[in-house]
Amino acid sequence: MSDETNVTATIAPMPPMAINWIGLGTIIRREWSRVWRVPVQAFLAPWISALMFIFIFGFVVGGNIRHIAGHRYVEFVLPGVLMLNIVNAAFLQSTSQIYFQRFLRYIEETLVAPLSYIEMIIGSLTMTIVRAVVTAVGILLIGMAFGATHMNNVFEFIFWIVAVSIIFGLLGIIIALWANNFEQLTMLNVFFIAPLSFVGGVFNTVSMLPPWLKWLAYANPFFYFINGLRDSMIGFDESPPFLGYGVAFGLIAVLGGWTWRLFSIGYGLRE
Amino acid sequence: MTTTPAINIEHLRKAYRTGTVAVQDLSMQVQPGDFFGFLGPNGAGKSTTIHCITGIATVTSGKIEIFGIDAVKNYREARRMIGLSPQEFNVDTFATVTQIVDWMGGYFGMNAAQRKSRTDMLIQRFDLTQHAKKSFRELSGGLKRRVILARALVHDPKLLILDEPTAGVDVELRLDLWRYLQELNAEGKTILLTSHYLEEIERLCKTIAVIAGGKIVRQGPKEDFFTVPGGLEKAYLEATGHRADHVAAGAA
Numbered sequence: 387m388s389d390e391t392n393v394t395a396t397i398a399p400m401p402p403m404a405i406n407w408i409g410l411g412t413i414i415r416r417e418w419s420r421v422w423r424v425p426v427q428a429f430l431a432p433w434i435s436a437l438m439f440i441f442i443f444g445f446v447v448g449g450n451i452r453h454i455a456g457h458r459y460v461e462f463v464l465p466g467v468l469m470l471n472i473v474n475a476a477f478l479q480s481t482s483q484i485y486f487q488r489f490l491r492y493i494e495e496t497l498v499a500p501l502s503y504i505e506m507i508i509g510s511l512t513m514t515i516v517r518a519v520v521t522a523v524g525i526l527l528i529g530m531a532f533g534a535t536h537m538n539n540v541f542e543f544i545f546w547i548v549a550v551s552i553i554f555g556l557l558g559i560i561i562a563l564w565a566n567n568f569e570q571l572t573m574l575n576v577f578f579i580a581p582l583s584f585v586g587g588v589f590n591t592v593s594m595l596p597p598w599l600k601w602l603a604y605a606n607p608f609f610y611f612i613n614g615l616r617d618s619m620i621g622f623d624e625s626p627p628f629l630g631y632g633v634a635f636g637l638i639a640v641l642g643g644w645t646w647r648l649f650s651i652g653y654g655l656r657e
Numbered sequence: 658m659t660t661t662p663a664i665n666i667e668h669l670r671k672a673y674r675t676g677t678v679a680v681q682d683l684s685m686q687v688q689p690g691d692f693f694g695f696l697g698p699n700g701a702g703k704s705t706t707i708h709c710i711t712g713i714a715t716v717t718s719g720k721i722e723i724f725g726i727d728a729v730k731n732y733r734e735a736r737r738m739i740g741l742s743p744q745e746f747n748v749d750t751f752a753t754v755t756q757i758v759d760w761m762g763g764y765f766g767m768n769a770a771q772r773k774s775r776t777d778m779l780i781q782r783f784d785l786t787q788h789a790k791k792s793f794r795e796l797s798g799g800l801k802r803r804v805i806l807a808r809a810l811v812h813d814p815k816l817l818i819l820d821e822p823t824a825g826v827d828v829e830l831r832l833d834l835w836r837y838l839q840e841l842n843a844e845g846k847t848i849l850l851t852s853h854y855l856e857e858i859e860r861l862c863k864t865i866a867v868i869a870g871g872k873i874v875r876q877g878p879k880e881d882f883f884t885v886p887g888g889l890e891k892a893y894l895e896a897t898g899h900r901a902d903h904v905a906a907g908a909a
Contacts, residue, residue: 406733412763416749416756423751491747495808498711498741499764500733657673657705657714 409501413509414516417483421517428479429520432471436525439467440532443589454591455622461536464529465616466588468522469550473583473611474575475521476551479514480558481571488562493655503649507559507642514555515548522547542618549634550611554579556641563654583608587616592624607633661725662686663816663847664693664710669719671705671871679705680871682719687849687864689724689815692842694862694879695851698897702871703851704744707820711741723816737765740814742805744821744851750794754785757793758807765812772811779807782837799826806834816847823857835861855889865889867896874898 421428444460444467451459487493496506529535537543557574565571586608592600603609610630617623649655664687671680680702687693697703708714710721712732721728723735748757758779762772780789783803788796793804806822819838823831838861842848852858858865859879866876875882875896882892 406764406766408766408768409764412760415763416752416760419752419756420749486749490750491745492749494713494743494747495761496764497713498736498739499761500736500766501764502733652715656712657708 406501406505409499410505410509410512413496413501413506414512417479417510417513418516420483420486421479421513428475428517429524432475432521433524433528436467436471437528439470440464440528440534443467444534445532455620457536457620457622458533460529460532461534461620462616462622463589464525464532464534465619466586466612468525468529469546469586469608469612469615470583470588471521471525472518472547472550473554473579473608475518476514476554477558477561477575477579479517480510480555481562481565483510483513484559484562485565485571488654497656503646507645507649510559511552511555514558515551518547518551536620537618538621539618543615546611546615546618546634549638550615553634553637553641556638556645559645560641560648563648582606583612587612587624591622607637610634660689662722663689663691663724664849665720665722665725666706666710667720669706669709669721670717671702671709671714672717678871680709683868683871683873685866685873685876687847689847690842690845691847692838692861692863693847693849694858694865695849695868696855696858696865696893697851697868701868701897703868704820705871706868707741707743707818707849707851711739711818712736713743737812738815740809740812740817742809742817742819742822744824746793746801746805748793748805748808751792753790753792754780754796754804754807755789757804758811761808762811767812775811775813776807779810783807799830802826803830810841814846816849817841818849820851821853822850823852823854831857855893859889867893869897 444463448459454462561574586606592603595603610625610633613623613625614630667684669680669683672678695703705714709716710728716729723738726735728735755776758776759772762775780786785803788800823834838848862879865879865882867874882889
């Protein structure tokens, strides 16, 4: 080893309850770096998947379908396809970042550092939102290439992208804390997220369903996410007023509280 | 005038969810500036105690203070003073050497300029310059150990906890590391060292504690362990409930 050039680090004392902004930023930097090691898996895969959905269902099949609520079928399908990919991006980002930290044990780097649980959760969720937004922008551009250019309310659009990212980011954290192998990590996606998202109105309106199935649509939270995003883009809304917002805020509160509780007791994190 | 201990542990108990009690009613103190050797057989509770001190494990009951600060209630303030080199490599193995050290500085709230100067200095100090852009998984065992040590030192902690830092490293690095640790200790850093190499403990430490079955079975100045023929080895084996002649016979 070389002789030491003595450089001491002067770290400003942190008052109690102050936010460790640099620590928070470092979690985001680390995750950004990790995601960019796999750009094909993180970004190209959902964009190609969305391209295929839009091409087949919106362009090829949609060319033979009548307009829905005054909009071409490709414009009707785009919000649903977008939401499918946002849900996937958010869930995969948060499960992979927490699970790999546990699997390779580098979660211990943050456990021994002066980081609060809230900072660790917010750090994870921020990168989840970033990945979801980048995914969404790419799919929007693909949609525009197919002539789907409507944006009814940009603020409502941003709300749904961010809210759904947070919901599935939190759900992903909980699953990643619980899972003890890769099989368990994918179970929620296979048995819950994929089926519910496909029957949540990606390709159809609720009015197209037989009466006995309509109640199922209204009981499916994915319906409100897709409906909310569709309203923000083409102004087509089948949900009772504000119910979608209530579902979104309710899920964020419940999952956020649950995640905070798991972190505070060290579930899946500390020995 | 009494000085505040660097580590003060009172009646620490750690039971895992499986029901295994790894540490029971453990009390010990490490004084500031000490070079403290923490000895014990495999499974005695050394790493569990260290994990409780650093926050990797939750504490079932008891009290841990770092320079007078409660390590559970005021964990953020307490952890700022601790640098940990764990027994097992716990890093993102795809990250580069520079990233691993720099990120740790970031978690401890160091700004970019501080991180750059400390990271550069430590990479140079541990002869990692030509490996700085390599990922951790590309490094040899000895180089990996150096990265872990550099990471533990990045925020210039007052208390350095080294859990078997020389396990699996070559003689040259071990000697270099001993010299460096002695320099750090001379500069005032408190060091808690666990090792299975009695020679290492004998050479470096001023105070020694022996843990067995989750309890401290002997503690005192190093000199106290050399008052009988057979020195540290005999004292250690007797403290852990073994007789040196039995161990030697078993090995023969």
